[in-house]
Amino acid sequence: MAEVLVLVDHVDGAVRKPTLELLTLARRIGDPVAVALGAGAGATASVLGEHGAVRVLTSDAPEFAEYLVVPKVDALQAAFEAVSPVAVLVVSSAEGKEIAARLALRAGSGIITDATDLEAGEEGVVATQAAFAASYATRSRVSRGVPVITVKPNSAPVEPAPAAGAVEALPVSFGAAATGTRVTSRTPRESTGRPELTEAAIVVSGGRGVNGAENFPVIEALADSLGAAVGASRAAVDAGWYPHTSQVGQTGKSVSPQLYIASGISGAIQHRAGMQTSKTIVAINKDAEAPIFELVDYGVVGDLFAVVPQLTEEINARKG
Numbered sequence: 001m002a003e004v005l006v007l008v009d010h011v012d013g014a015v016r017k018p019t020l021e022l023l024t025l026a027r028r029i030g031d032p033v034a035v036a037l038g039a040g041a042g043a044t045a046s047v048l049g050e051h052g053a054v055r056v057l058t059s060d061a062p063e064f065a066e067y068l069v070v071p072k073v074d075a076l077q078a079a080f081e082a083v084s085p086v087a088v089l090v091v092s093s094a095e096g097k098e099i100a101a102r103l104a105l106r107a108g109s110g111i112i113t114d115a116t117d118l119e120a121g122e123e124g125v126v127a128t129q130a131a132f133a134a135s136y137a138t139r140s141r142v143s144r145g146v147p148v149i150t151v152k153p154n155s156a157p158v159e160p161a162p163a164a165g166a167v168e169a170l171p172v173s174f175g176a177a178a179t180g181t182r183v184t185s186r187t188p189r190e191s192t193g194r195p196e197l198t199e200a201a202i203v204v205s206g207g208r209g210v211n212g213a214e215n216f217p218v219i220e221a222l223a224d225s226l227g228a229a230v231g232a233s234r235a236a237v238d239a240g241w242y243p244h245t246s247q248v249g250q251t252g253k254s255v256s257p258q259l260y261i262a263s264g265i266s267g268a269i270q271h272r273a274g275m276q277t278s279k280t281i282v283a284i285n286k287d288a289e290a291p292i293f294e295l296v297d298y299g300v301v302g303d304l305f306a307v308v309p310q311l312t313e314e315i316n317a318r319k320g
């Protein structure tokens with residue numbers, strides 16, 4: 001069967017969820033062959049095998065940590081040449097998109113970024129993307145070379161599908177450009193204990209209606225009851241109520257969770273651009289005319305300070 005390359009996103013051997021979602025999609029197209037790079041690469045094999053990887057190509061060369069992006073492109077290209085895949089799948093993170101674009105250029109292939117679904121068509125892989133602030137869905141396939149496709153987190157379920165997961169060392173020789181940009185220091189982000197915003201299955205966001213940094217714990221409590229990430233509108237972020245890294249929207253992060261809960265957010269087009277592909281959208285807003293209600297699956301017209309704490313209490317009670 002045709003093989004599909006999947007670039008693994010992992011932290012010291014712990015595979016991140018979006019990679020397991022890629023394996024679900026890869027299995028629709030062919031046999032997934034995972035490429036795991038950096039410290040702990042070998043440790044990824046059992047989880048990858050449980051989710052359908054027939055082979056896991058690994059390299060733990062120090063260059064992956066010491067230099068930005070290009071060593072990974074060199075390695076992915078080495079895997080590409082060794083495997084001759086029918087498609088290459090990469091997670092749609094900033095780094096993933098850069099790696100994918102560089103590989104596509106080197107391979108003379110077309111690239112599709114930010115896909116939200118994939119299927120095996122008769123003439124090649126067909127990718128679905130959301131366009132114009134997600135008011136349109138487009139389906140496309142590359143017309144040249146082997147498709148290189150980046151896929152947004154939360155686009156597919158994680159499905160166990162046991163396969164061999166056989167580990168093979170990937171020989172990589174780094175080109176001159178690989179050492180062009182050295183990492184000079186790393187500072188771990190202060191952990192909130194919550195999932196990463198772009199990967200979270202549930203996102204709870206607050207907007208101007210939250211009315212102050214001191215009120216954001218109301219949003220955080222709901223998020224924590226659901227194991228969700230916390231997002232914010234630009235109005236809330238610009239007011240200094242929540243960190244810029246939590247901004248959802250056109251000039252913030254793009255999220256596509258299973259559930260998005262917007263509290264005190266009006267639903268401006270620039271906010272929608274970052275969350276409209278969420279599977280289920282819930283809004284809490286005291287203004288029944290707020291534009292956010294045009295796109296919700298469930299809407300609550302009410303004061304968020306009355307609604308959100310009750311919701312949190314109810315969820316926590318049901319968990320008990």
Ligand SMILES: Cc1cc2nc3c(=O)[nH]c(=O)nc-3n(C[C@H](O)[C@H](O)[C@H](O)COP(=O)(O)OP(=O)(O)OC[C@H]3O[C@@H](n4cnc5c(N)ncnc54)[C@H](O)[C@@H]3O)c2cc1C
Nearest residue numbers: 207208209233234235249250251252264266270271286304
């Ligand atoms: C180039 C450009 C890029 C932009 N990029 C982004 C972006 O990335 N992300 C983004 O979010 N915005 C972005 N914006 C800004 C965007 O246009 C809006 O101004 C912003 O999204 C509004 O944020 P908001 O919904 O929180 O505030 P508002 O529009 O002021 O809405 C607040 C809402 O809260 C409701 N409310 C108030 N009090 C309560 C309460 N107690 N209970 C319930 N509801 C209440 C109100 O009814 C209102 O609907 C961008 C704008 C531009 C021009």
